[in-house]
Amino acid sequence: xxxxxxxxxxxxxxxxxxxxxxxxxxxxxxxxxxxxxxxxxxxxxxxxxxxxxxxxxxxxxxxxxxxxxxxxxxxxxxxxxxxxxxxxxxxxxxxxxxxxxxxxxxxxxxxxxxxxxxxxxxxxxxxxxxxxxxxxxxxxxxxxxxxxxxxxxxxxxxxxxxxxxxxxxxxxxxxxxxxxxxxxxxxxxxxxxxxxxxxxxxxxxxxxxxxxxxxxxxxxxxxxxxxxxxxxxxxxxxxxxxxxxxxxxxxxxxxxxxxxxxxxxxxxxxxxxxxxxxxxxxxxxxx
Amino acid sequence: xxxxxxxxxxxxxxxxxxxxxxxxxxxxxxxxxxxxxxxxxxxxxxxxxxxxxxxxxxxxxxxxxxxxxxxxxxxxxxxxxxxxxxxxxxxxxxxxxxxxxxxxxxxxxxxxxxxxxxxxxxxxxxxxxxxxxxxxxxxxxxxxxxxxxxxxxxxxxxxxxxxxxxxxxxxxxxxxxxxxxxxxxxxxxxxxxxxxxxxxxxxxxxxxxxxxxxxxxxxxxxxxxxxxxxxxxxxxxxxxxxxxxxxxxxxxxxxxxxxxxxxxxx
Numbered sequence: 001x002x003x004x005x006x007x008x009x010x011x012x013x014x015x016x017x018x019x020x021x022x023x024x025x026x027x028x029x030x031x032x033x034x035x036x037x038x039x040x041x042x043x044x045x046x047x048x049x050x051x052x053x054x055x056x057x058x059x060x061x062x063x064x065x066x067x068x069x070x071x072x073x074x075x076x077x078x079x080x081x082x083x084x085x086x087x088x089x090x091x092x093x094x095x096x097x098x099x100x101x102x103x104x105x106x107x108x109x110x111x112x113x114x115x116x117x118x119x120x121x122x123x124x125x126x127x128x129x130x131x132x133x134x135x136x137x138x139x140x141x142x143x144x145x146x147x148x149x150x151x152x153x154x155x156x157x158x159x160x161x162x163x164x165x166x167x168x169x170x171x172x173x174x175x176x177x178x179x180x181x182x183x184x185x186x187x188x189x190x191x192x193x194x195x196x197x198x199x200x201x202x203x204x205x206x207x208x209x210x211x212x213x214x215x216x217x218x219x220x221x222x223x224x225x226x227x228x229x230x231x232x233x234x235x236x237x238x239x240x241x242x243x244x245x246x247x248x249x250x251x252x253x254x255x256x257x258x259x260x261x262x263x264x265x266x267x268x269x270x271x272x273x274x275x276x277x278x279x280x281x282x283x284x285x286x287x
Numbered sequence: 288x289x290x291x292x293x294x295x296x297x298x299x300x301x302x303x304x305x306x307x308x309x310x311x312x313x314x315x316x317x318x319x320x321x322x323x324x325x326x327x328x329x330x331x332x333x334x335x336x337x338x339x340x341x342x343x344x345x346x347x348x349x350x351x352x353x354x355x356x357x358x359x360x361x362x363x364x365x366x367x368x369x370x371x372x373x374x375x376x377x378x379x380x381x382x383x384x385x386x387x388x389x390x391x392x393x394x395x396x397x398x399x400x401x402x403x404x405x406x407x408x409x410x411x412x413x414x415x416x417x418x419x420x421x422x423x424x425x426x427x428x429x430x431x432x433x434x435x436x437x438x439x440x441x442x443x444x445x446x447x448x449x450x451x452x453x454x455x456x457x458x459x460x461x462x463x464x465x466x467x468x469x470x471x472x473x474x475x476x477x478x479x480x481x482x483x484x485x486x487x488x489x490x491x492x493x494x495x496x497x498x499x500x501x502x503x504x505x506x507x508x509x510x511x512x513x514x515x516x517x518x519x520x521x522x523x524x525x526x527x528x529x530x531x532x533x534x535x536x537x538x539x540x541x542x543x544x545x546x547x548x549x550x551x552x553x
Contacts (some may be wrong), residue, residue, distance in 0.1 A: 001394055003377060004377070004379065004400055005376040005378070005379045005380070006379070006380060007380045007381055008380075009374035009378035009380040009383075010369055010374075010375070010380055010381070012370040012373060012374035013370075013371045013386065015367050015370070015371070016368060016371040016390070016430055016434065017371075017386070019363075019367055019423075019430065020426065020427065020430055020431070023392050023393075023401075023405075023423065023424065023426055024396070024427060026404070026408055027401050027404030027405055028404075030403075030404035030407060030408070031400065031404055057504065086295065087295055087296060087299050090293075090294075090295040090296055091296050092292070092293055092296075099541055099542075101296055102541045102544070103534075103537055103541050104300050104303065104304070105300065105303065106346070106537050106541070106544055107303065107307070107530075107533070107534060107537065109484070109485070110488070110490065110530070110534065110536075111529065111530050111533065112487060112488045112490065112505050112529050113488050113489070113505075113528075114490045114505045114508060115508070115526040115529050115530070117506070118508065118522055118523075118526055119307070119310045119526060120306060122309060122310060122519060122522075122523060123305075123309050124305045128321060128324060128325050128326075128327065129309070130305065130306075130309050130327075133325045156351045161302065161303065161306065164299075165303070181495050203324075218395050221397070222395075222396075222397035222398065222399065224398070224399055224491055225489075225490045225491060229485075229509065237438070242397070242399075243397055243398075243399035243491075244399075246397075246399045247399050247402060247491070250402065250403045250512040251397075251402065251403060251495075256403075259403065263400040266397060266399075267396060267400050269468055270392075270395045270396060270397060271392055271395075273395065274388075274391055274392050274395040275388070277395075278388050278391055278393075
């Protein structure tokens with residue numbers, strides 16, 4: 001659609017701008033402020049320059065949680081995206097079961113995040129949880145509050161349970177937009193199942209999969225509530241991801257300078273990713 | 288091939304329903320039975336946990352405050368986003384692309400970054416511990432989302448409709464309310480659903496911005512779990528009750544939910 005140039009459109013945007021600015025700019029300035037100052041209480045602040053940033057960037061603790069964050073995000077992307085596409089491919093294309101499938105699959109997306117954590121906690125308890133009891137009964141030693149491996153397994157399984165449906169729904173919407181004529185043409189040409197997927201279905205899903213991957217990347221990058229309720233970041237620090245570490249530093253230890261500098265670094269990383277996201281999406285629209 | 292067509296989705300749905308079943312199972316057990324050991328279904332079926340939640344004000348007030356800030360947030364987000372989305376879908380103006388990108392970055396900002404400054408900001412303006420604080424704070428990510436989804440739906444409406452209406456002598460507000468909004472009614476519904484959903488599932492900001500009066504149900508749950516040891520039956524029943532509103536509204540948007548997640552762009 002060709003858009004007309006009209007600067008008065010600013011008036012329509014102004015309310016949103018003011019409200020979001022109140023929520024985004026004032027808090028962000030507060031964080032920037034803390035990140036360059038030192039305090040000894042009593043509201044006395046001293047300018048510290050880049051000291052906190054240097055502390056954060058050289059601290060082993062930050063490196064460790066950043067590493068865990070990337071590892072977690074990498075693992076869940078590698079599981080959820082192929083699994084989601086595979087499920088979308090096997091879903092019925094029409095009929096009464098489609099609605100039932102869609103509603104049941106979307107259900108995990110609507111459960112409050114702390115309930116997701118609590119639910120998996122109950123599910124994974126070694127003595128009375130279905131998962132924990134079952135694994136131990138099969139002879140696999142499993143205790144997510146003691147063994148880091150078990151904790152990671154549970155957190156990843158929980159995220160797969162929680163968010164794979166997002167990939168399924170998006171991939172399925174992409175698949176449904178393919179006209180039946182494409183499949184007929186492929187059948188006449190004698191195309192194999194794989195070439196149908198590679199040359200018809202995958203290109204059509206390209207856009208929605210970009211959205212799915214980036215949404216999953218960003219939401220998993222800021223994950224907090226679910227692992228916090230499930231494992232509390234433990235055992236030890238085994239599942240302390242960036243957000244958990246940040247909240248620990250800011251609200252738990254009241255280490256304002258460190259927490260603020262960490263926030264800014266964290267925010268800049270998400271900003272970079274958002275920019276890539278935006279470029280990828282708008283590139284498709286301009287064509 | 289015939290078998291895998293229904294086998295894979297069925298197995299996946301069973302996998303999705305197992306933890307939910309386990310939660311429901313726990314919510315109907317007595318505390319003694321839960322602590323007694325593993326049992327795949329409740330042996331002494333009881334609804335005591337539900338009775339406790341529905342009669343104890345600490346519990347049911349949690350639901351009331353959650354629902355009130357979610358509703359306030361949904362109304363504000365949709366009302367503010369409607370004109371902005373129209374501007375983005377119909378006009379080019381100075382700095383439009385930068386503004387759109389800036390809005391998007393707020394959807395992507397980790398709430399943990401904003402937790403402490405939000406606490407100070409909303410204390411300073413005297414809204415701390417009211418549903419309004421949480422409702423306004425959730426606008427941070429819900430307004431950008433609403434603008435995006437609505438813009439996608441609006442771009443699907445041909446521009447000729449606007450032009451014809453203006454030629455017929457409609458003013459902008461009258462055209463917008465009488466002609467344009469009915470045309471994108473499904474889009475508004477989906478947007479409202481998404482604002483409802485993301486405000487409903489968020490805990491970190493909701494917990495940080497409330498203490499006693501406006502404590503959301505999610506925070507009541509986490510505090511119960513930590514203070515009074517293991518009241519798993521209560522916790523499970525409270526969890527089951529938080530799933531119900533989502534399960535009801537989802538039926539109405541089942542065919543649009545993917546479009547919403549793709550920000551109106553499928």
